[in-house]
Amino acid sequence: MADTTLQLCSFQLADALFGLDTMLVQEIIKVPEITKVYQAPEEIIGIINLRGKIVTIIDLAIKLDLPTEIETNNRRIIIVESHNEPFGLMVDTIHDVIHIDGDELGPAPANVRISQGRFISGVFRDEEQLIAILNIEEIVSLAESKTDQV
Amino acid sequence: MSMSSFIDDETLQEYISESLEHLADIEQDLLTIEEGGADIDEEVVNRVFRAAHSLKGGAGFLALDTIKELAHKIENVLDMMRNREITPNPEIINILLNSFDKLRDLINNSSTSNEEDIDEFVVALVGLTTAHLAPAEQASVSNMIPITKNDGNVIFEVPEIDLAQAKKGSQTLYLLEYDLIHDVYQHGKTPMEIIKNVMDLGTIIETLIDIDKVGTLDDAPINSIPFYMLISSIIEPIVAPDFLELPTEKILLIGNDGKQLEEGGPAETPTQDAPPLEPTPAPSPTPSPTMTSSEPEQPLTPKPKETTGPETVPPPTTEKPTKTPAPKAKKVAPAKEKAAKTEKSDTPTSLRVSVNLLESLMTLAGEMVLSRNQLLQAISQQDQHSIKLSGQRIDLVTSELQEAIMMTRMQPIGSIFNKFPRVVRDMSQKLDKEINLIVTGKDVELDKTIIEGLGDPLTHLIRNSADHGIETPKIRIAAAKPRAGKIELKAYHEAGQVNIEITDDGNGLDAEKIADKALEKGMISSDQHKAMSRKEKMALILLPSLSTAEKVTDVSGRGVGMDVVKSNIDQLGGQIEIDSEMGRGTTIKIKLPLTLAIIPSLLVSVGEERFAVPQVNVSELVRIGAAQIKERIERVGDSEVMPLRGELIPLIRLASVLGIQSSVVDPKSGEEREDRRSAIADRRSPTTTIDESLEQTLDEEFANKRSGQDRRYKASSDLNIVVVSAGSFKYGLVVDDLHDSIEIVVKPMGRHLKHLASYAGATIMGDGRVALILDVAGIAKLADLISMAGSQRAQDLAETGEGSRNKDRQSLLLFRNGPEEPCAVPLEIVERVEQVQHEDIETKSGQKVIKYRGGSLPLFALSDVSEVAKLSQEQELVVIVFTVAEREIGLLASQPVDTVEIKAVIDRDTLRDTGIMGSSIIKEQTTLIIDIYELVETRKPEWFKRLQKRKEREKEAQRHGSDSSTATAPPEIKKILLVEDSDFFRSQLKKYIDDDERQCIPAEDGLIAWNWLQEHPDELSLIITDIEMPNMDGFELCRRIRNDDRFNDLKIIAVTSLASDEHIAKGKSVGINDYQIKLDKDKLLTSIDKHIQ
Structure with missing residues (x-):
């Protein structure tokens, strides 16, 4: 792994902690009014207007097959970009930005709760927590639809 | 070893885009030349010549040898043409046009052009050149002369003819030896600039980059890349170094034998020591701008240009002393990257914008920044007045900016119109017709995307006009028309739209023929056939797989096309109208919006969701009061239809198609997302009908009331129907509410959603929320409402439905x-x-x-x-x-x-x-x-005594069974087979005919009648048949009867609701004895009396 330090934007989804390289995060916004898109894939909550751009919002919980929690006011949308297209990832609660050493990253353990291992590019573990680092490209890629895989 | 590694991507791109520009007008010019014939317009020939010449020059430098060769051969022909050694004729122009086509093709695929086979073109071109030379000169075409330097090096070999041609007009031959590193890059120049400069001064005969020289250097830094050019020019040797920006020793005079002249350049040049770059007063105006233009460019190159010599090569070069010929390392790496990119899309997606427009954009952007600053300042100072002012200002600037930006997308339609003269010319040659194309309105501007989408449909229409519209001269003269046909292509503005008209004075469309064909193919019913207006019939040609061309030609036709044209135009938000008069010509009118980026739309809503329906698709709005729903909506099978002015409009409930649940969608609630999931699955089959869903919504409303949720739903609400037309058919979209019509800006959807058929995109509403734009064709598809014209399908359903026979x-x-x-x-x-x-x-x-x-x-x-x-x-x-x-x-x-x-x-x-x-x-x-x-x-039953009597008799006969019916039936009763599918007419006709002596045997269609005939071949006295019937129509029935010897003497009377002359003629041809109008009782009875046996 890289020997540089990594800044992770950490957030909570269901009862699990996840992290995203801050370099990939464009911004974090409160949940605006979302326009539902009927007949869209299941994990797509809808689309929003982000300063004139249409942004597709993905429900990470559904994508990662995690139980969806009861609504809290802490929900946020993390805006990321992939191939010049902005995406919003709906998460339950935003946590701190943590600095970690690249060496501390390990491969995702086999028993990681997420059935879709490919969405996780690695895990970071210290005494009290385990943070799974998301692979954004996999998450926004079209190749799969969760239902196809079953 | 690939030569292309020499070429940095920028140079190549520059070359390609310039070449394509040169080629853009070539066709027009060639056609002008063709028209002029022997009367050569030198100006035009020169223009074409120069185009070919520039292509050749650049290609030589870029090592695009195939392009170079082809361009060169073309150039030779043009050169002879302008020297009046060749007289243009259609055949020659053909060869040139095809060669230029190939050339364009090669340039578009420049990376692979060297592998292309151009022999066919070269042979044709060389053939032209040779054929027009004096016999003595002919050998010169193949005779190669080596160009030799004094040191004995042969640089390249040039055909003798090239030298001879070049030397005409007392020109001097020079061999120029540029060094790409010292003479070009270090002077802050690009190779293309050098080539252009040389071309301004003379004619390039041959070029060569000496890679061998580069390749042999193993470890030493590469310090020069020689680039040889053999040119002919009228400039005097004495001034050549100045003009050519080359040191005198690099300019070699070449003699007729291809050898360097001993007493050449250096000896004759007194100004030999003059610094080559010092701008000397120019004797001719051409070079001076070139010279001065090099001056301001100097600051752009950070390297001191005075420094020459092997030590001062660009640093990157020294880093790469590899065998790969990468002398111009400066740009190698990015070039490779770019090359990879450009390979994917050969057509550059760049756009030319006028400098004026760009400047006004810059001004506006400046204004915008200024206004923003003012606004920010005003906000920080809480100055309400200033805030308001800045707001207004920004409002103004934004609208102007938007307008200006939209303008950048506008392009003149001429860019596609320009290719049609060629299309028409080629076709008229192929078809042996004479056609004049008149193009007007080239300057009319349209959105880039529309222009791009318009090329194919317009080409098709023009080809159709030329192929099927315009007749051959023989036919035209016979029809007292001018020998040459005329096609007019016209673009003009009208009512905020752009109209394009294609008019020909050809044969016109036969509306009846089209309608007959549509009928034959089962695309319309016979009733529709009868009821359609001429224009409606003509519009049928836009249906899939209808073409009037009786024979398939390779030029156009093939039976496909007009439907594709229609769908192309539909996609552009345009409309197409056809008007035609037999023998007089056809006019096709296309109406197009100016832009696709902003479209007027109707806003509708279902539950809480709002959707935009493009106004072009909306044909009308219908509201049915709640009380009338049961009467106004008919159910046919599992689908619903609404009768509307005699048409049956199939209905689609938007909510069912999209699977919209009636409960409020709250993205913040996890629970409701669960809801959504099951709901979508539940609704996968959109069979919910209006009545059911009304009940459903009622139930839901109660449920909502119970749960205390506020629902904005009116249970007793009227039914709002947007009648939309998707291509060739109409359907009704049932929505909850109709809102305003607004102008929306179409935004594309993300990659996850692009493929959804129901949406054409998304838009941002005034309140900042997003609304989806419906794709009415896609929705029809989703609802399985496709293939046939929707109303037609509904009609069919209605016919098969119960109680509507x-x-x-x-x-x-x-x-x-x-x-x-x-x-x-x-x-x-x-x-x-x-x-x-x-x-x-x-x-x-x-x-x-x-x-x-x-x-x-x-x-x-x-x-x-x-x-x-x-x-x-x-x-x-x-x-x-x-x-x-x-x-x-x-x-x-x-x-x-x-x-x-x-x-x-x-x-x-x-x-x-x-x-x-x-x-x-x-x-x-x-x-x-x-x-x-x-x-x-x-x-008054007593008035119908005879009828009653016979009825009793019939009953009696039936009691005896069918087998014995012949025996028991009183012989004086004549049987008439009455074939008619409509209950109404059948019962009416039967009532007319039945009397003491005559008895009708009813049959519902031709097939039933035919089967009955098989069983009772000898009983009939007459057949009365309808024409249009399911299963087997009257014509077919007659055909069968007439082909059966048993029925030789049987007379047939056809009845129809409308008897056209054509029908009668067709009827006679299949053996119908008489034609009568249904319900014209007297005549029918008279006819029966006459024909009955």
Whole structure:
């Protein structure tokens, strides 16, 4: 792994902690009014207007097959970009930005709760927590639809 | 070893885009040359020559050898043309056009151009050159002369003819030896600039980059890349170094033998020591700008250009002393990256914008920044007034900015119009026709995307006009038309739209032929066929797989096309209209919006969701009151249709198609997302019908009330229907609410959602929320409403549906019985309508009569026999006069009286009563269809004695079974087979015909009749048949009968609701003896009397 330090934007989804390289995060916004898109894939909550751009919002919980929690006011949308297209990832609660050493990253353990291992590019573990680092490209890629895989 | 590694990507791109620009006008010029023939317009030939020449020059430098060779051969021909050694004729121009086509092709695929085979073109071009040379000179084409330097090095070999041509006009031959590193890059120049400069001064004959020299250097830094050019020029050797920006020793004079002249350049040049770059006063105006232009460019190159010599090569070069010829390392790495990118899309997605426009954009952007600063300042100072002012300013600037940016997308339509002269020329040659193309309105500007999408459909239309429209000269002269046909292509603005018209003075379209073909292919029903206007019939050509071309030509036709044109135009938000007159020509009019980026749309909503429907798709809005839903909406199978002015519009519920749940969607609630999941699955089959869903929503409303949720739903709400047209068919989209019409900016959807058929994109509303734009064609597809014209399909469904068997188009007389009781009778059986006063009606021995034409007319009223309202004193009375059982009778009725021609779908069950055949929805009202025969029969059975007698006899015969029927049937009764699919007409006809001597055997269609004939071949005296019938039509039945010897003597009378001449002719041809109009009783009976055996 890289020997540089990594800044992770950490957030909570269901009862699990996840992290995203801050370099990939464009911004974090409160949940605006979302326009539902009927007949869209299941994990797509809808689309929003982000300063004139249409942004597709993905429900990470559904994508990662995690139980969806009861609504809290802490929900946020993390805006990321992939191939010049902005995406919003709906998460339950935003946590701190943590600095970690690249060496501390390990491969995702086999028993990681997420059935879709490919969405996780690695895990970071210290005494009290385990943070799974998301692979954004996999998450926004079209190749799969969760239902196809079953 | 790839030469292309020399070429940095920028240079290549520059070359490609310039070359394509040169080529853009070539066709036009060549066509002008062709037109001029021997009268050569030197200006034009020169222009084409220069284009070819520039292509050659650049290609030589870029090592695009194939392009170079082809361009060179073209150039030779053009050169001879401008020297009047070749006289242009269509054949020569053909070769040139094709060669330029190939050239364009090569340039578009420059990376692979060197592998292309161009022999075909080269042979043709060389053939041209050789054929037009004097025999003595012909050898010079293949005779190669080596260009040799004094040191004995042969640089390249050049055909003798090239040298000879170049030297014409007392030109001097120079061999230039540029060093790409020292003379080009270090002077802050690009190779293309050098080539252009040289081309301004003379003619390039041959070029070469000496890679061998580069390749041999193993470890030493590469310090020069020689680039040789053999040119001919009129400039004097003495000034050449200045003009060519080369040191004198690099300019070698070449003699006729290809050898360097000993006494060449250096010796003759006194200014040998002059610094080559010092701008000397130029004797001719051309070079001076070139010289000066190099000056301001200097600051752009950070390297000091004075420093020369091997040590001062660019640093990157020294890093790469590899064998790979990468001398110009400066740009190698990015070039590779770019090359990879450009390979993917060969067509550059760049756009030319006028500098003026760009400047106004810059100004506006500046304004914007200024306004923003003011706004920010005003906000920080809490200065309300300034905030308002800045707001206004920003508003203004934004609109202007938007407008200006939209302008950048506008392009003149000329860019596609320009290719048509060539298309028409090629076609007229191929088809041996003479066609003049007149193009107007090239300057009309349209959105880039529209222009791009317009090329194919317009080409198709032009080709159609040339191929199918314009006749051959022979036919034209015979038709007293000018020998040469004319196609006009015209673009103009009208009412905020752009119209494009393609008019030809050719043969025109035969609306009937198109309609017949559509009928033949089952695309329209026979009734539609009869009812359609000429224009409607013409529009049928836009349906898939209809083409009038009787034979398939390779030029156009193939039976496909117009539907593709139509769908292309649809995609562009345009409309297409066809007008044509047989023998006079055709006009096709295309109406296009100026831009696709902003479209007017209708806003609708379902539940809480708002959707935009592009206005071009909306044909009308219909609201049906809650109370009327049951009457106005018909259910056919599992689908619903709405009768609308005689058309049946299939209905699609937007909510069912999209699977919209009626509960509020709250993205913040996890629970409701669960809800959504199951709901979508539940609704996968959109079979929810209106009534059910109304009930459903009622239920839901109660549920919502219970759960205390606020739902903005009106249970008793009216049904809002947006009638949309998707391509060739219409359907009704049922929504909850209709809102305003607004202009929306179309935004593309993300990659996850792009493929969804139901949406055309998204848009941002005034309140910042996002609304989805519906794709009406996609929704129709989702709802399985596709392939046939929707209304047609609904019609078919209606026909197969229960209780709606009658479908023939009928003219009906509408009247009222009670004030709210619309009634109708077939117009054909009505003799007259008379106004009467209540007091004129007398009652004699239980029978109402009026004095009428010197006698008394017995009157009947519908209320005499059935449960309907009695006519009251207040109503204005009329008497409808019929002839029943050979007597005139009157039916009492009331105003208003009207006539209508519809396809009556008669419900024979619901309102069936004595004297009432059934009901139908006419003009959106349930109308009783009166059976006047039954009415009179009920009241006066004695008038129908004969009929009754025979009925008894029939029953008797049936009791004996079919086998013995022949024996038991009294021989004097003649049997007439009555083939008619419409119940209505069948029963009417039967009533006319049946009497003591004649008995009708009813058959519902041709097939049933034919089968009956097989079983009873000898019983018939006559056949009366309808023409249009399901399973087997009348024509086919006749054909079969006439092909069967058993029925040689059998006469056939055809009955139809409308007998056109064509029909009659066709009928005669298949052996029909007589044609009669249905319900024209007298004539029909006369005809029966005449033909019965």
